Amino acid sequence: MLKKILPNDIYNILTTRVNINSVNEIRIRADKPIVLLIGIQRVFLGSSGITANIKEAIFASKIMVEDVIFRASECSIYSVNEQIKRGFLVMKGGIRLGIGGDMIEDSGKIKTMTNFTSVNIRIPHEIKNCSLSAFNYLLNEKGVQNTLVISPPGGGKTTFLRDFVKQLSLRNYAYNVLVLDERGELDIGVDGCIGNFADKICYSNKTVGFENGIRALSPNIIVTDELGQNEDVDAILYAVNCGVSIMASVHSDTIENLQQKPYFEKLLAGKVFKRFVLLSTRNGPGTLEGIYDENFARVKI
């Protein structure tokens, strides 16, 4: 997939001089050096591989940024405009491009984004069994407990959720799982990555996705990524009141900071989530920092 979007010379360096499997992010900014995130380290990309010396780094141009986005849209920006309006673009295989540029507003609504100046290519990696250490703590005799996975950006939330769904399937927990994949990141299209018992709804917001999904697909569990606004909280409450278990994720680095989020008050006060899984990047993305119960008491670690 990367071959399709990156300039040939950059792709050649990445595949011949860098271990591409260890790269988590490629940041391309107009008139700035290309930066790679490898594990938790940020390094420049030079013509002979990775480098810490900015003088040896390859500088990207604005045309390069625009071309990467154009190629990622399969030369059809109009077909992915809804995603671009929200500042990202997801390619087949789950490669996600975060996009920076100028938002164009029309009558108070975002119409599109133009004048692209930066692109952050996030490369998903399947980390096999990464949810196993938490797996048993998230289930009880009734099934999967409402769980919130917490980590800072790039902390492995999506990978954890994806692996958890797969583990359910591998262990023959034949729950109907609905994967509400708002950004097209959860199902990366690799064989069996969301198991055999999952249905998915892609690119829908949570309000519509939850309502339609519950009506049409009668799931036992809904798995969704990145709760971020009041509407998401309402959608969660709607699903829980329908008797559906929730497995979701949110950006935060500590339990304390999560409690400060105003739109989370309802969920936390109502003790909707029975388990909180805290991840960090301390030893690389997906480091399990702890599992907490609804009273924020540690259950594990």
Next chain:
Amino acid sequence: MKFIILIAIAVCCIYVGYAYSKKYRKRANFFSALVMLCQKFDVEIKFSRERIKNIFENIDQKHKQNLCGLTDNFILFIDQQTSLEKETLFKNITFLKEEEKDVIFMFFKTLGRSDVDSQSQETKNFQSRFETLSSSATNENKKYGSLSVKLGVIVGLFLIVLFI
């Protein structure tokens, strides 16, 4: 023997006339197919946000033929990740004038670069330019296309009469 040579000369003249008229017919068909391409593209992006490659691949065979490989050359650009060049886009297309190539090249350069509304507006603008080119190409074809065939026949007959 003399008659056979004379008939061969006449046939050659008619063929030259026919070949010359073919250029006008090709131009007329080309521009009318280009107008159709704009219409199809506009409908497809508005209705299904279909990607360019799929739209171009699903054009019917007759129109594809009339476009003389133009869409295939563009698909090649999409697949090969090269920059869009005039020479590669108009490969094997010899009947277009330089200024016509410029307009068509501009059209292809704008494809897929903006949101649906802007893309649709731009497509309509180009479509009206192509319609103008199409009607003048059709007129040329009517005028000079049939004329060159007739001229070929007349020259052929004239040569036969002359040599008899």
